[in-house]
Amino acid sequence: MQEIKDMVCPFCGCLCDDITLEVENDKIVSANNCCTIGNAKFLGGKNRLKTPIKKVDGAWVEISYDEAVETAVDMLLDADRPLLFGWSGTHGEAQCVGGPYERNSGRRH
Amino acid sequence: MKFILNTGRTIRQGKYIENKLGQGYAEETSRCQIHPLDLLELGVEEGENVLVTSAIGEVVLMAVADEGLPKGMAFVSYGIHCNSIIAACTHGTGMPDYKIHEVEISPTSEDRKTPVELLEQLGGVRYAGN
Numbered sequence: 694m695q696e697i698k699d700m701v702c703p704f705c706g707c708l709c710d711d712i713t714l715e716v717e718n719d720k721i722v723s724a725n726n727c728c729t730i731g732n733a734k735f736l737g738g739k740n741r742l743k744t745p746i747k748k749v750d751g752a753w754v755e756i757s758y759d760e761a762v763e764t765a766v767d768m769l770l771d772a773d774r775p776l777l778f779g780w781s782g783t784h785g786e787a788q789c790v791g792g793p794y795e796r797n798s799g800r801r802h
Numbered sequence: 803m804k805f806i807l808n809t810g811r812t813i814r815q816g817k818y819i820e821n822k823l824g825q826g827y828a829e830e831t832s833r834c835q836i837h838p839l840d841l842l843e844l845g846v847e848e849g850e851n852v853l854v855t856s857a858i859g860e861v862v863l864m865a866v867a868d869e870g871l872p873k874g875m876a877f878v879s880y881g882i883h884c885n886s887i888i889a890a891c892t893h894g895t896g897m898p899d900y901k902i903h904e905v906e907i908s909p910t911s912e913d914r915k916t917p918v919e920l921l922e923q924l925g926g927v928r929y930a931g932n
Contacts, residue, residue: 704816730816737820746929753929 694722702731803844805836805876807854807884807903815879828916831881832861835868836907846909853910854878856887856903861920862912876907882917886924 700712714735715723724735745761746753756764769775818827834852836844846852848867853860854876861883871877878884880900887905892898918928 729813730819733817733820737817740821740823748927751927753927 702727702734704730704734803840803907805840805854805874805905805907807856807887807905808875808877809880809884809888809900809903810877812879815881822917827881828914831879831917832863832883832914833866833878834863834907835866835871835877837871837873837875838867838869840873841865841867844907844909851910851912851914852907853912854887855906855908856889858889859887861887862910862914864914876905882920883914886920 695716697714697716699710700714701708701710702712709727709731712727712731712735713725714721721735724732727735744755745758747756747761747764748754812830814826814830818824818830821827834854836846836852841848844852844865846865848865850865851862852865854863863878863883868877884900888898888900888903890898915923918926922928
């Protein structure tokens with residue numbers, strides 16, 4: 694069992710940096726000093742994606758990281774009007790377009 | 803009845819963000835908090851469903867009594883449900899009216915949809931992996 698002190702919680706702008714984690718077999722088994730949301734961040738993630746996925750013929754398939762990067766490059770090169778969305782400087786109008794999709798893949802801050 | 807829709811973060815919504823496919827997130831983000839006196843006027847009891855209609859869409863939510871709200875205001879936590887009825891207009895500010903949106907609220911016997919079902923309506927495809 695490995696103890697990690699002074700971990701920084703990545704969830705919100707508070708950036709609490711006094712979190713203590715315990716790790717066993719590459720998994721976080723305990724998180725000390727987090728708020729409710731920090732706990733969920735470190736200990737949750739039941740449905741977290743374990744590999745990149747791509748929609749092929751209307752269904753999702755698992756792909757490698759290399760293939761995911763190549764696909765992203767192709768999409769950006771092919772795009773006439775790319776919508777880049779989800780970072781701290783995102784305009785509200787872009788959020789309205791990306792919002793419903795973002796809700797299921799990330800969060801708005 | 804006319805209401806102002808206010809949306810925002812709650813601790814439960816923040817907790818369940820890590821599992822948006824789960825029951826907890828579906829439950830928390832499909833609740834509509836309303837002042838008890840407004841519920842009386844609506845003829846809706848806590849736990850019953852309401853139809854919340856904006857200029858661009860409608861969504862079924864479950865009514866919850868909240869004395870801490872001003873009368874005439876409804877609160878829904880950030881999520882797919884409230885986002886599905888908030889208009890894209892930003893009045894030139896770059897920010898949609900997430901916190902002050904005119905809606906009509908009425909009782910309904912329809913069931914709530916899950917976040918996944920709402921996204922499928924928008925053209926999303928369910929991922930059944932993991």
